[in-house]
Amino acid sequence: MCRLCKGTMKESTTTHTVDLGKCLIVVRNVPCLECTQCGEMEYTTAVLKRLEQIVESCREMMTEIMVVSYTEKAA
Numbered sequence: 001m002c003r004l005c006k007g008t009m010k011e012s013t014t015t016h017t018v019d020l021g022k023c024l025i026v027v028r029n030v031p032c033l034e035c036t037q038c039g040e041m042e043y044t045t046a047v048l049k050r051l052e053q054i055v056e057s058c059r060e061m062m063t064e065i066m067v068v069s070y071t072e073k074a075a
């Protein structure tokens with residue numbers, strides 16, 4: 001249930017972007033829940049943890065723009 005409008009959440013995928021200032025990380029195909037009424041996106045705790053890991057590993061690469069796929073990073 002959506003925490004904003006209490007609408008129905010459906011499973012979807014989205015592109016998650018993290019701007020670290022000198023580095024922009026774009027993670028594609030991130031599983032999320034999307035509200036069918038207002039479009040609010042929500043990640044599960046597992047996905048949030050995974051995103052943190054991806055950001056951490058990308059941070060060390062010092063690349064300006066990094067585009068990764070959520071599923072490719074499964075290792």
Ligand SMILES: [Zn+2]
Nearest residue numbers: 002005035038
């Ligand atoms: Zn909603």
